[in-house]
Amino acid sequence: MLEKKTRIAVIIYIHLTILAMIFIRHPMVMAHEPHDVVRRVAISPEFASDETVFISIGTTIQKSTNAGSSWVICTHGLQTNKPIVCMAVSPALDSDKTIFSGTNGDGIFSSSDGGESWVHGGLNGDSVLSIGFSPSYEIDQTVFAGTDGGGLYKSTDGGSNWILLVNSPIGVPITSIAISPKYITDQTIFVATRGQGIFKSADGGLIFIPLACPAIPSKFESLTISPMYPSDNTVFAGSSREGIYKTVDGGISWQTVNEGILDTNINDLVISPTYELDQTVFAATRERGVFRTTNGGSAWEPVNRGLNEWTGQTDNHWLSLAISSSYSVDQTIFLGAFEGLFKSINGADAWRQLNTIDPGTVLSIAISPYYSTDGTIFYTTYKGGIYKTQGNIVNWDVVNTGLTRTLLWCVIISPKFNEDKTIFSSGFQTVFRSDNAGLLWRRMDYGLENVGDIKSIVISHDFYFDKTLFAATAKDGVYKTTDGGLHWYPTVLRYTDINDLAISPQYSADQTVFAAAKIGVFKTTDGGITWQQIWEGSSNPKSIVISPHYKFDTTVFVGTYGDGVYKTTDGGATWECLSTGITDLYVQSMGISPAFHFDHTIFAGTKGSGLFKSTDRGQTWYSVGFGQTDLFMNCLSLSPQYDLDRILWTGGPSGVFQTKDNAQTWQRISSVVRFEETEKMFVLTGKWWTLPFSYASASKITCSRSIGGKIWLEFVGTGVSWIGTKGKWMGIAEVYIDGIFKEEVDLYAPATQWQVPVFEYELGDLGVHKLTIKVTGRSNPSSEGTVVILDAIDVLRFDYTSKGHNLRFFAGHEHQ
Incomplete structure (x- = not known):
């Protein structure tokens, strides 16, 4: 047996060595693959000191106060199920904390506390595509909002009231607003439209003059105005088909400036805050990434090093740009894309992809x-x-x-x-x-091809015998298996997005399952052979729970995205809205007491206001969960003995929380986050290769024996552990924390060990850090090779040591 295992190990080593010689990566590989479209990026005017950035993802806004290293979801009061399509921050954000965001169909929202909370700011029912602040907003309180066909609106009281500028373009989308740096004196505004070209006002919006002429097209997506506009009269305009146009006479005449532009579908433009000195402008194109000019548009060059050029996506890839107000010093730019968020700190010479949703989000x-x-x-x-x-x-x-x-x-x-x-x-x-x-x-x-994300699974209470499960898919309705998951097949509920499922506690007898879909609630009473739509509403049902005593009370609760909680007590024949006391009607998760027939208790987790509880079968609700940091609640689960132990768990961006006293006090109970190569979170320099391997965490290892090769991860935490491999062919690596050498790690061991912590380091206070592993090409005298393997990296998020808590890593595997 020992000889057999040794032969296997030798084969593995030879395989790795051959791959090392033939597999060469580019000098720098950006490897993270996000799953969220970052539609808009907005950067603080004081970025150099506060490092604050905002991004919009779907219906949420996220905020970073460490230049994009970590993010918090800011949805308290953001009561909308419409995508956030534009954002703007006040020029005096440091003092007034004001931000506006526009939605695709639900008007405008504003925040006066830096995004911590939001209020609806009017323009109900409008799609707000663009927002522009007066550069003197702190004095004049003036802000503009461009809509999708409804014209341009203006507020002179910080968004409390809006007036339609009747001479503004009506009937076409207003996609961009550019305001003169000296607006307080010259009252100059430019607006771009998707259909009628560009308009200009020199009186604060009372009169608009169309600037369209045969020289320029009619469809524009972006405008950017020179910080020295009062003297140089320069504006750049990005069109949706014809590239970039420039005026140096305040819009009287325009010329194309497309030399070097390889994609004339322009999604966004930003101009350097010191344009008069560096003549720098950046353009985000639909399919070919970012272009830069350093001579005022006379010539452009692609600046895409580090941007992933993906595989056949038809969506607009590169959507929005934001540039630091201290660009001349920090050279920082952010790029929002279909593939996530990118950042450059060297003027776009190279880009790095950022995590926008924390990997440890529960x-x-x-x-x-x-x-x-x-x-x-x-x-x-x-x-x-x-x-x-x-x-x-x-x-x-x-x-x-x-x-x-x-x-x-x-x-x-x-x-x-x-x-x-x-x-x-x-x-x-x-x-x-x-x-x-x-x-x-x-x-x-098997059978789950082309179904998209599987958001929910429910299991028969007699699974031990019937092997039955149902799966909610994002693209193709509900699937079922009756052999424990070996084979899946679609039910007749097809071609729709299913958010959640609830299965009857007596499924083996009544064959009943409920499905919460975007278009309503469905029910089957024959195990999925047929389905009936039992509720059709305008709100998107997000979560569904069934009474543990359904056989007797036929009660089901549905949490919706916009209308709070609904309840049926007749198996779905009739529904009642029960949201009294719920201040956030966007319910993402629900949990019901196992003793519901006795304690009448149910919980609802919301998009931006935390957790709510009812003890009267949903008739009234009150807020609980004080002491939690998560107001964005993805999931919750009650103890099977909740009526006795009163234990409840919730999960979200900050981890797992537990209460043992009926939601009176809470404790955060999760502390470690694993970063895996499966999700390509590491930055690699030199020659590395990634191999599937059954003993590895998440089934992959990343390997190198290239002298000087590095792999690094930037993270937020209080401790870090490199999960690696030891064995008789392993070499020596150097480990650095924040650029400072910490230790040489000898990976030699006489017996191969997989998934073991080979380096651990405590960092103290929670902060942004960087772990770097460097291949030395050296090895222990007893070793037969110099290979360095990274399996995963574990990050400790909270220092529990002083409270008797421990970070415990998986024990790993050892093979003789």
Whole structure:
């Protein structure tokens, strides 16, 4: 047996060596693959000191106060289910904290506390495509909003009231607003439209003059005005088909400036704050990335090093730009894209991709049916995989062995977990199953092609016998398996986005399942053979829970995205809106007491206002969860013995929280986030290669024996651990923290060890740090090689040591 294992190890080493010689990466590889479209970026006027950036993703706004290293979701009061399509920050953000955001169909929102909370600012029903502040906003309180066909609006009281500028372009989208730096004296505004060209006003919007002439097209997406406009009269305009135009006489005449532009579909333009000195402008194009001019538009060059050039996307890739007000010093630019967020700190010579949603964001929590005796909890994360604890909430294992994806929307536990140790989790077109309590996962996705994200799975309460599960898919309705996940097939509920599922506790008898879809709620009473739409509403049902005593009370609750909570007590025949006391009508998650027939308790987690509780079957609600930092609540789960222990868990961007006293006080109980190569989160320089490997966390390892090769990760945390491999062919690596050498790590071991912490370091206070691993090409005298392997990196987010908490890493594997 020993000789056989040794031969296997030799084969692996030879395979790695051959690949090392033939596989060469570019000198710098940006490898992170985000899953969120960053439509707009807005940067603080005081970025050099406050490092504040805002981005819009879908219906949410996120804020960073460390130049994009980490983000918080700012949705308190942002009561909309419409995408945020534009944003602007006050020129005096440091003092007035004012931000405006425009939605695609729900008017405008404003914040006066730096994004911490929002109020609806009017223009109900309008799509607001562009916003422009007066440069003297602190004095004149003037702001403009361009709509999708409804004209241009103006406020002179900080957004409290809006007036339609009747001479502004009507009936066409107003896509961009550029305001003179000396607006307080010259009252000059330019607006770009998608259909009628460019307009100019020199009296604060009372009269607009069309600047269209045969020289320029009619459809424009972006304007940017020179910071020295009062003297140089320069404006650049980006069109949707004909490239970039420039005027140096205040719009009287225009000329094309497309020399070097390889894509004339221009989505955005930004101009250097010191344009009079550096003559620099940047353009974001639809398909060919970013272009730069340093001579006022006479010639452009592509500046795309580090931007991923993806594979056949038909959506607009490169959407918006934001430039630091201290660009001449810090050279910082942000780029919002279909593929996520990029940042450059050298004037776009190179770009780095940023995480916009934290990999440790908790998406689902599952509690063992036998929690009172086994203490088992699992939770899934945005990109960090699956975490498990047994009996001690302060010690968590990362259980990613066998996973090939680590963005996992759902985790569920078998009703007979004490016997079969079975768990399921779901991601993009994939279901994973473990039959040993998470130690090893295997894919179970036969039949799940082209279904998109699998957002929810429900399991029959008689799964031990009937092997039945249902899956909610983002593209193709509800799927079912009756062989424990080996084969999946579509039910007749097809071609629609399903957000959540609820299965009857007596499924084996009544064959009942409910589906919350974007277009309403559906019900089957024959195991998915047929479905009936039982509720059709304008709001998007996001979550659904069924009474544990459904057989007797036929009660179901639905959380909607805009209308709060609905309830049926007749199996869906009639519905009642029950939202009294819920101040946030965007309900993302729900949980019901296992003793609902006795305590009448139900919880609702919201988009921006945290957790609400009802103890009267949903008739009235009140806010709970004080002491949590997460107002954006992705999931919640109640103890199977909630009527006795009063334990509840919630999950969101800040991790997992637990209460043991009926939601009176809370404790954060998650502390470690795993960064995996599966999600390509690391920056690589030199020659590296990535291989699938069954013993690895998330089934991949990243390897090199190239002298001087580096792999690094920027993270926010209080501690870090390199999860790697030791063995008889491993070499020596140097490890640096924040650019400072810390240790030489000798990876030699006589027996191969996978998934082991080879380097651990405590950093103290929570902050932004960088871990760098460098290949030396040297090795232990006993070693037969110089290979360095990175499996994963674990980041400790909170210093629990002083409170008796421990960061516990997965024990790993050893092979003789």
